[in-house]
Amino acid sequence: MGINVIAFPYFSTKNMPKQSFDDWHGICFIYGNRRKQEGGVRVIFNIQKCSIHDGEGLRTLVFFKGCPLKCKWCANPESQSYGAEIMESPIRCIGCGACREICPQAAILEDGTIDRSLCDNCMKCIDVCYAEAKKITGREYAVEELYKEIEKDKPFYSMFGGGVTFSGGEPLTHSELLKDIAEKCHEKGINVVVESCGCGDFEKFKMALPYIDSMFMDIKHIDAAVHKTLTGTGNELILDNIRKISEYRIPLTIRTPIVPGLTDAEENIRGIAEFVAGLQTAKEYELLAYHSLGESKYKALGRGYGLEDTQTPDDEKMRELVKIGNSILLPYGKQCCWTKNNNKEVVK
Numbered sequence: 001m002g003i004n005v006i007a008f009p010y011f012s013t014k015n016m017p018k019q020s021f022d023d024w025h026g027i028c029f030i031y032g033n034r035r036k037q038e039g040g041v042r043v044i045f046n047i048q049k050c051s052i053h054d055g056e057g058l059r060t061l062v063f064f065k066g067c068p069l070k071c072k073w074c075a076n077p078e079s080q081s082y083g084a085e086i087m088e089s090p091i092r093c094i095g096c097g098a099c100r101e102i103c104p105q106a107a108i109l110e111d112g113t114i115d116r117s118l119c120d121n122c123m124k125c126i127d128v129c130y131a132e133a134k135k136i137t138g139r140e141y142a143v144e145e146l147y148k149e150i151e152k153d154k155p156f157y158s159m160f161g162g163g164v165t166f167s168g169g170e171p172l173t174h175s176e177l178l179k180d181i182a183e184k185c186h187e188k189g190i191n192v193v194v195e196s197c198g199c200g201d202f203e204k205f206k207m208a209l210p211y212i213d214s215m216f217m218d219i220k221h222i223d224a225a226v227h228k229t230l231t232g233t234g235n236e237l238i239l240d241n242i243r244k245i246s247e248y249r250i251p252l253t254i255r256t257p258i259v260p261g262l263t264d265a266e267e268n269i270r271g272i273a274e275f276v277a278g279l280q281t282a283k284e285y286e287l288l289a290y291h292s293l294g295e296s297k298y299k300a301l302g303r304g305y306g307l308e309d310t311q312t313p314d315d316e317k318m319r320e321l322v323k324i325g326n327s328i329l330l331p332y333g334k335q336c337c338w339t340k341n342n343n344k345e346v347v348k
């Protein structure tokens, strides 16, 4: 039975007159049959233009909100929840006190920041904060509107190559939107790449597969129990989905974030490389060095960051792991690599 409920109807676009709907503003939702009849309501938390990452050429990166995994090192923590969340930027606060005045829970402290233990997410403070020191992550898009945003970059795709990359969060868990928008882009000749953690219901997201040109898929850890400790979920479904997507003949790049002490064990890289060796459509295994650029976002969301003491792995470590990957993959005509300053390095 369909859900005819919008979880946060207060945040319809009609009710947010003062906010320009640029990247970070928005709404969270549960959409059901009624909204689908209206053309669909979905959540995107960021659209990044002219990226040279996550696919060939110049990319428009579209980030879906909501992910079934909760990786300890996630650089986009605002992508994890499917629900509405407030991000705070105290540096923008002008101390007007409007949010304190309107807050029904008395959850706003003297300095304008939120005591999250009192906040019930009513979002009233957002509407009165003209300094935009508080914003809601994510916003709703109808398919047509989202396509129009992507289409603006089409001239760049023609000039430099490229296309759209759907990332997240986890796009595969937004299967209807993913299918609709990927189909539309595909029809218009736009290259479609999906970046995914692989955790979703294959029977639901397979409808999007005919419109996807290639995918980046993560394997964080080859050991199911360790994977669960690191991300909150085992890897069985993920590995199964990757196999099925490969059988569907979609070109794959498998990726592993290298987080010191968590994913950087040689056995892990060896195990994942062996898995990649058996995937027909995976030609490349890419190692991504951990960075802490997302740390400030945890603070903005009122959450703690658990990896304060974790450092970016040094080049030597990355090369050592790439070598291990290649000792397994090169005989299969595949390669392991890592990227530094936009230069891909394959160490044999």
Ligand code: SF4
Pocket (backbone or CB within 6 Å): 102, 103, 104, 105, 106, 107, 108, 114, 118, 119, 120, 121, 122, 123, 124, 125, 126
């Ligand atoms: S969202 Fe939280 S902090 Fe803001 S007004 Fe509502 S209860 Fe207060």
Ligand code: SF4
Pocket (backbone or CB within 6 Å): 092, 093, 094, 095, 096, 097, 098, 099, 100, 112, 128, 129, 130, 131, 132, 133, 134
């Ligand atoms: S409404 Fe915005 S600018 Fe005014 S005190 Fe609250 S956070 Fe600061």
